[in-house]
Amino acid sequence: MNGPVTAPAALVVAVPAHNEEAALPAALRALHTAARQPELLARRVRVVTVVAADACSDGTAALARRHGAHVVELERRNVGAARAAAVAHGLDLLGPAADRAWIATTDADTLVPAAWLAHQVEQAAAGWDCVLGTIRVAPHPTLSAAVAQRHRSLYFAGRPARDRAWDHPHVHGANLGVAADAYSAHEGSPLCRTARTTRWRPPWNASAPASSERTAAPSSPPAVRTPAPSTASGRTSRI
Template sequence: MVPAHDEAASLPATLRSIRAAARHPALSGVEVVTVVVADACADDTAAVARAGGALVARESFRNVGRARAAGAEAARRLLAAHGDRLWLATTDADTVVPPHWLAHQLRQARAGWDCVVGTVRVAPHPALSAATAARHDAHYFAGRPPGAGAWRHPHVHGANLGVALGPYLVAGGFPPYTYGEDRSLVAALEGTGHRVLRTDACPVVTSGRRDARAPHGFGAFLTALALG
């Protein structure tokens, strides 16, 4: 599921990457539905989403937490036959996921994890200077072990997150926050004793733009680094 506020320009690349991930051989026989929540959009986001093969929920929240929750509920209704076996994978409309993204999450779900919390890499952008990119990486990868060892990282991104429906509901779902809804959900899952995997094994590529859609979101963080 993908929340989107005026993302007609960036959404096609996101949807292409999700379609590619859905075609991974490991997902043979697995039903995959992409839901785009067009939230308070004044552009062609909804039309672009439909053209890209997604199901569209049009809302007027201007609130990413409510948009993600609406996407989860739409998926739950559409795939009701799967019950609590439904897996909710969420990303952002300015993000490209790798071809094995869904296969990776499915593998972890089958291994018994209730939630998969992934990492991001920042794509080059005209607004992102080399100095700001370097500051971001120094901050982001602090504490990462050398080599190819597992990294139980401290980050949470709605752009790279997956959760089983049952634990999602027990934890209360995405709260109606204008930012931090992803971190709050993961904290609730950890607080209720669910198995949360924090892994750098399957990062997504997210935009390096600084015109943030959500206050205090990733774009705002990059802006703060640029000013710092």
């Protein structure tokens, strides 16, 4: 990051959703808990949660409003477009404070840990531009025990002991944070790279490949940290 590092003045929490009225209340309760942690209250960080209700035919939008979230509605059936719409709406709501904001994204069927936002603010204050987190898959009737076990063994392969940082390869919209200035500098598709590689991943551009090489880098490359895992739904289909 350029210039002196300061903690974010505000947070935009972006939640894309497609017909998620069953799962969304629990997700929003978890986000409310994360937004009310003492570390954030002490810093007086404003938290704006935006649910992007994408092509919803159920009560997702109304339910989100009842739970205190801001809502933007669209008809794209595209999680990348919905996430981007939620971010844009949140930054608009912040006005001038958007220049010092931090963007945290998750999914409507995901439960974030209580310290999720506080951890990201801490890393932002330390000078990190991007935080990439991991997930755990929750039990679900459509997810067999064998498939769940195979996922765990492959996903967490190479994870070190708990007292050591895990330089993992995963990028999830369900557990991701980025400084708003870095996000805006790349026109809504932040390029996040690990400290040990030169491979850049544009995680929110639905039309982009999973990873792509870039020849140009920002003057101060963003770095990566790993917060505690979020718990994602074990559904085998979200469409």
